[in-house]
Amino acid sequence: MNDQLRPDLAVIAGHIPDAARILDVGCGDGALLAALKDKPGMDLRGLEIDPANVATAVARGLSVVQGDADTDLGYYPDDSFDYAILSQTLQTTRRPDLVMSELLRIASHAFVSFPNFAHWRGRLSLAFGGRMPVTKLLPERWYDTPNIHHLTIDDFRTLVQERGWSVEGQWFLNKGRATTHTNANLFAEHAVFLLRS
Amino acid sequence: MDAHAQSHDDLFGLDRHVRLAGPLPLDSGASLTPVDFAYETYGTLNSERSNAILICHALTGDQYVASQHPITGKPGWWERIIGSGKPLDPERHFIICINVLGSCLGSSGPSAVDPATGDKWGMRFPVITVADMVRAQAMLLDHLGVERLNAVIGGSMGGMQALSWPVLFPERVESAIVIASTARHSAQNIAFHEVGRQAIMADPRWQGGAYYDGEAPSAGLAVARMAAHITYLSEAGLTEKFGRRLQGREAKTFGFDADFQIESYLRHQGISFVERFDANSYLYITRAMDYFDLAENHGGTLAKAFGKCRDTRFCIISFDTDWLYPTEESRHIVHALNAAGAPASFVELSSPFGHDAFLLEAPEMNRVIDGFLKAGAL
Incomplete structure (x- = not known):
């Protein structure tokens, strides 16, 4: 089943144990939650901003609430989940640092996945084209992209270090396949981190 | 009357009436005895008694949810979501709709006869609350042999009842669908x-x-x-x-x-x-709607009202043009459910029709309700 999942979601799904309490922040149409549904003892919740996505997710039988990661996480009590998940959403939030703090307040662990803006193809495009990169990975143009906080893997590591969070796992993806940790900031298109506060 | 002495045909079907001895204690301190009920059922209660769905109607609604209204001759008021192949399907569900306490289509209310005097109640009828309506419904469900509800669903004032059900009877409600509604009446x-x-x-x-x-x-x-x-x-x-x-x-x-x-x-x-x-x-x-404030008996904190509702699934639906019970009211409910740890779904749907949208053609609403109910039909 995980074959059909977006690669970063497949990585996350592969590292979630049974009987876990999950909050998927920015869950889209609920693809990841749906993939976890058959694991025993799961308590699965989602938060999603787009009403059409929410309707699809609820119609799939998932517990998904329409809301905004920037404003609505404050309503969840401390430590109410084992894992909070933020996949491909961090770069769209107004205050990524605050959203991550909230994730690690609500849950003991957080999976965060994001596109790496420092991938060599983007660097080349910016360095030699002189234009903001439009790639298969980041297909929108600068004015219509929902990504308002582009970041690199090294930027993310710096933030994690500054806030004193610990990294319990990290996975890097290139063309949808796992790639090496060495020089990930240059060679990985996507990163998935598992954090603990 | 003992329920088991009545035949199935007496208990279930269209245009049913029953008088129960009560007493029904009311929030005002008064109590009602006996209590009259007018109701309709659609479909068949399965042998596990696990497929019952209670529909709660709005202020001026009635029990004729999917059958012709006896006065107006109009089709049932919610036939858009009830019927073969629809989200509420009498082939799968046992659907109950009860004329609400205080109303005028056969259940106890001011226009009914006070058995103690033989005259119509008028303003001597006790003032009632939404919780009283729900307790009355529970009394009828006891009579019908329905211990648990697979779902309780309602829009507007029906949503207030649907939201109150798991608060008052957490062990009796598997899921609640609350549409275009609120947890409290605002000053407006x-x-x-x-x-x-x-x-x-x-x-x-x-x-x-x-x-x-x-x-x-x-x-x-x-x-x-x-x-x-x-x-x-x-x-x-x-x-x-x-x-x-x-x-x-x-x-x-x-x-x-x-x-x-x-x-x-x-x-x-x-x-x-x-x-x-x-x-x-x-x-x-x-008056009952104006008195409605689900947090009132819980120190003003709505999340506390849902403290025993962790085993009930909630689906909250609002409409973007509804200014009577705006989306903010639904969000308020959802935040409280999250804080209480109750499984909640929430979506704001788009419609040009304002508050009335829940009674009109709303394919997205049907899709959401259908998926939500099927997820609970395990």
């Missing part, structure tokens, strides 16, 4: 209701509610309905439907006839309403 909600009540009570025919031997206060009730009806629609919907168009004439008459289509429409709404509804019932039910 109360204000509009008070306009309606004052219109009724200002009608000289009202006579302190003792009008049953003479003419009903139809003029006052019609004005109440007109004022309320505006709150059920959206400004954009009104503009689209009526604009400033004139009614059956080329020019303004410089008089006070219904020159505008919207005036004519509202007058029609008012006049047709009084044929099917009792003015005193309107007073009692609007």
